[in-house]
Amino acid sequence: MLDLRFVRENIDLLKKKLTLRGDDLDLNSFIQVDQERRDLIQNVEALRSQRNQVSDEISKIKQKGDAAEDLVAQMREVSQEIKKLEIDLKEKEEKLQSFLLVIPNIPHESVPVGKNEVDNKEVRKCGQLPAFSFEPKPHWDIGEALGILDFKRGAKLAGARFTLYKDLGARLERALINFMLDLHINEHGYQEVLPPFMVNRDVMTGTGQLPKFEEDLFKIEGLDYFLIPTAEVPVTNIHRDETLSEQDLPLYYCAYTPCFRKEAGSYGKDTRGIIRQHQFNKVELVKFCVPETSYAELEGLLRDAEEVLRRLDIHYRVVALCTGDLGFAASKTYDIEVWLPGQGEFKEISSCSIYETFQARRAGIRLRREGKKGTELVHTLNGSGLAVGRTLVAVLENYQQEDGSVVVPKALRPYMGGIEKIERKR
RNA sequence: GGAGGGAUGGCCGAGCGGCUUAAGGCGGCGGUCUUGAAAACCGCUUCUCCCGAAAGGAGACGGGGGUUCGAAUCCCUCUCCCUCCGCCA
Numbered sequence: 058m059l060d061l062r063f064v065r066e067n068i069d070l071l072k073k074k075l076t077l078r079g080d081d082l083d084l085n086s087f088i089q090v091d092q093e094r095r096d097l098i099q100n101v102e103a104l105r106s107q108r109n110q111v112s113d114e115i116s117k118i119k120q121k122g123d124a125a126e127d128l129v130a131q132m133r134e135v136s137q138e139i140k141k142l143e144i145d146l147k148e149k150e151e152k153l154q155s156f157l158l159v160i161p162n163i164p165h166e167s168v169p170v171g172k173n174e175v176d177n178k179e180v181r182k183c184g185q186l187p188a189f190s191f192e193p194k195p196h197w198d199i200g201e202a203l204g205i206l207d208f209k210r211g212a213k214l215a216g217a218r219f220t221l222y223k224d225l226g227a228r229l230e231r232a233l234i235n236f237m238l239d240l241h242i243n244e245h246g247y248q249e250v251l252p253p254f255m256v257n258r259d260v261m262t263g264t265g266q267l268p269k270f271e272e273d274l275f276k277i278e279g280l281d282y283f284l285i286p287t288a289e290v291p292v293t294n295i296h297r298d299e300t301l302s303e304q305d306l307p308l309y310y311c312a313y314t315p316c317f318r319k320e321a322g323s324y325g326k327d328t329r330g331i332i333r334q335h336q337f338n339k340v341e342l343v344k345f346c347v348p349e350t351s352y353a354e355l356e357g358l359l360r361d362a363e364e365v366l367r368r369l370d371i372h373y374r375v376v377a378l379c380t381g382d383l384g385f386a387a388s389k390t391y392d393i394e395v396w397l398p399g400q401g402e403f404k405e406i407s408s409c410s411i412y413e414t415f416q417a418r419r420a421g422i423r424l425r426r427e428g429k430k431g432t433e434l435v436h437t438l439n440g441s442g443l444a445v446g447r448t449l450v451a452v453l454e455n456y457q458q459e460d461g462s463v464v465v466p467k468a469l470r471p472y473m474g475g476i477e478k479i480e481r482k483r
Numbered sequence: 484g485g486a487g488g489g490a491u492g493g494c495c496g497a498g499c500g501g502c503u504u505a506a507g508g509c510g511g512c513g514g515u516c517u518u519g520a521a522a523a524c525c526g527c528u529u530c531u532c533c534c535g536a537a538a539g540g541a542g543a544c545g546g547g548g549g550u551u552c553g554a555a556u557c558c559c560u561c562u563c564c565c566u567c568c569g570c571c572a
Contacts, residue, residue, distance in 0.1 A: 061532095098533050102541040109541090112553040116501040125552080132552035300493090300530095423530095425493095432530080 058157050058419045065091055074163045077170055077380040087156050094149040101142045108135050158262070159269050162415040164380045165352075165389040171379030178379065180391065183363065184372040187398055187455055195399035196453040197330035200226060202461050203481055206331065217328075218320060218335045225479045229452065229465075230338060232472035233445050234313050237340040237365055241442055245361045247311035247342060252291035254314055255282045260294040263420030265386035265412075275317045275335075284317035288341035289439045293416055296345060300423040300432055307346035307354060311442070314339065331446050332404065338445035344438040347424060348413070351436035352389075355411045359391050362407045362442040368468040369448070371455050372396040374403055388413045391440075395447065399454040406447045409440030 064071060068084055075082060111132050118125040169178045200206030205226025211219040222230055241247040258281050261267040266274060266286060275284040285291055292310050301308070316339050327333035342361060346354050359375065366373045378390040387410040394403035414434035417423070423432040456464045463479040470477060 095533065098541080102533065105542085106540060108552075112501075115552055119501085129552045136552070 058415060059160055059163070060414075060418065061091075061153070061157065064157070064160070071160075071163070075161065077164060078161055078383060079172065079381045080161055082160060087153070090149055090152050090156070094146065094153055097142060097146040097149060101139060101146055104135055104139045104142070108132055108139065111135075155268070158419075161385045162383075162388050162412065164383055165411075165413075167352075167377075168383065168389050169377055169379045172381040173379075174382050176379040177376045177382055177392070180375040180377055182372075182374040183367065184370060184396075186372050186396065189398060191459045193398040193454060193457060195330060196397075196450045199399070199453045199457050199461065199463060200330075203463065203479055205229070205479065208330075215335070218333065220331050220334060224482070225473075225476065226449075228473060228476075229469070229479070230445060230449055232469050233448050233452075234338060234340060236368075236469055236472050237442060237445070237448075238311060238313055240365060240368065241311040241340070241342060241361060245309070245311075245364070247309040247361075250292060250295070250310050250312045252288060252295070252312055252314065253285075254291075254317075255284050256291050256294070257281055258283070260290060260297065263294045263297055264290045264416050265419065266290060269385060272321050273319050275319060285314060286318045287316050287439075287441075288312040288314040288339060289343060292341060292343040293422075293437055293439065294420055296420075296422045296435075298421040300425050301345065301435060303347065303424060303426045306424065306435065307344055307350065310343045312341050312343070313445075314341065331450060334446060337447075340442050340445060342409075342440050342442040345422065345435050346438070348433070348436050351411055351413065351438065354436075355389065355391070355409065355438055358438055358440045359393070359409045362393055362409055362440050365443050365448070366393070366395060366406070366451075369452065369466045370468075371451050371466075373406070384408075384410065386410075386412050386415050388415065393443070395451045397451060397454050399457070404447060404450075405444075406451065407441040407443045409438070411436065411438045 059071075064084075064087070068088060072084060111128055115125045115128050115132070118128070169176060171177065197206065197208065201208065203226070205222065205224055207221040207223055211221040214221065238249060242249050255277060258267060261274070261283050266283075274286060277283070291314075292312050295310070296308075315336055317336050320333055320335060323333060331337070342358055344354050344358060363373070363375065373393055373395045376392050376394060378384075378387075378392060383390055390408055390410040392405050393407040393409070395406040396402075397404050413436050416437045417434040422435050422437065424435045425432050452466060452469075453463055456466060458464060458478075461481060465473050465477055465479065
């Protein structure tokens with residue numbers, strides 16, 4: 058959410074910035090409602106001021122034992138009038154609020170201008186492009202042949218976009234989770250948290266999933282609970298409605314959670330394999346910091362996420378999303394895309410974003426400075442470190458052997474009980 | 484699921500219809516004193532919105548609604564916490 062006063066005073070700038078995103082909100086009606094609201098406030102408050110004053114007089118008259126019937130009657134009418142105006146005012150405020158809640162964040166000036174993913178800018182490529190002496194297979198063939206991914210039974214249990222992991226497949230997923238958690242917690246200074254996997258509406262609104270993207274979420278029937286689409290939601294909201302002190306910042310959190318997404322509107326996309334599932338595992342990194350360090354913190358967060366692939370020795374690239382591809386709440390985003398030889402393309406495996414004060418304003422996460430009056434809003438950031446299912450895909454496809462087996466990357470072997478290779482069971 | 488008790492400022496804690504401008508304490512900040520510190524004493528300690536050059540005004544005692552000229556205080560409702568009983572991993 059943007060600051061109301063900022064929107065009011067920078068309406069032209071805002072229009073320009075939203076055009077970069079490919080968004081065209083009608084900001085004229087916003088200006089009108091805002092003006093109506095302020096007029097109403099002035100009327101209501103003048104009446105309230107009058108009522109407060111006269112009520113005091115009534116009190117004094119009554120203490121003397123005199124009657125104040127005419128004043129009481131007069132104020133009865135004033136109160137009625139106030140009530141009427143308050144109803145009006147509330148309506149305007151709700152209108153204005155729902156307006157503010159659907160205005161996306163403003164892209165940072167370092168974000169490349171562009172229409173869609175084609176205009177994203179490659180920042181760097183890392184690691185070696187693997188060479189194969191045979192035709193590399195996609196992970197669904199590898200996984201099925203090894204008996205570690207069972208798509209048929211996954212679909213039987215829950216439907217399309219669900220998969221049953223078996224044997225060393227399940228073990229590999231668990232190994233990846235633990236490997237990532239240990240790396241970020243022991244070496245990158247993050248605090249481990251394990252949050253609820255479902256949250257209420259306020260929390261979903263705090264990080265920006267609601268009200269705009271309700272159709273992407275799984276909702277618990279009969280209750281106002283939603284399954285989280287990412288750990289970003291519960292973890293960022295840990296400090297909802299709190300004022301943090303400057304010395305506590307920056308805060309680094311790391312959480313493993315499953316994530317649940319409806320994937321509405323992606324019919325026919327990534328239908329094979331485990332690239333796009335309704336339920337997938339993710340290790341998430343979340344940071345809270347002061348505004349002046351936040352862009353440096355974004356670079357650090359990105360490096361922390363990249364380190365997972367460096368340790369696994371898998372080829373990847375980093376791209377900066379362009380203005381047209383940027384998510385609703387983000388001011389800037391880097392995607393990490395991993396090389397998948399079975400499909401001959403790079404695939405998103407992490408998204409690292411800074412939200413500046415956009416989420417903090419919605420969620421009420423403030424900051425108090427030593428010796429300074431008042432509060433300001435913190436900056437929030439998050440990034441996948443990494444999407445676990447897609448990392449498993451990358452391991453299978455990059456470490457596959459001609460005989461159909463998959464070598465376990467060295468960094469994962471301690472987490473796999475020393476197993477060096479996943480082979481077909483006889 | 485049943486029966487009770489709670490929710491007040493950074494924290495503890497009074498207040499139960501109008502001198503509440505939210506007492507008092509703790510913590511924090513500033514000052515006096517001191518070589519320095521402690522103690523003592525004095526003062527200051529929230530956020531949001533509106534208007535404005537300044538002054539000013541309005542709102543917030545868990546959330547929402549109601550009664551009243553006037554609500555932290557009375558009524559309704561929701562949420563959360565605590566105690567006891569039942570059920571349960």
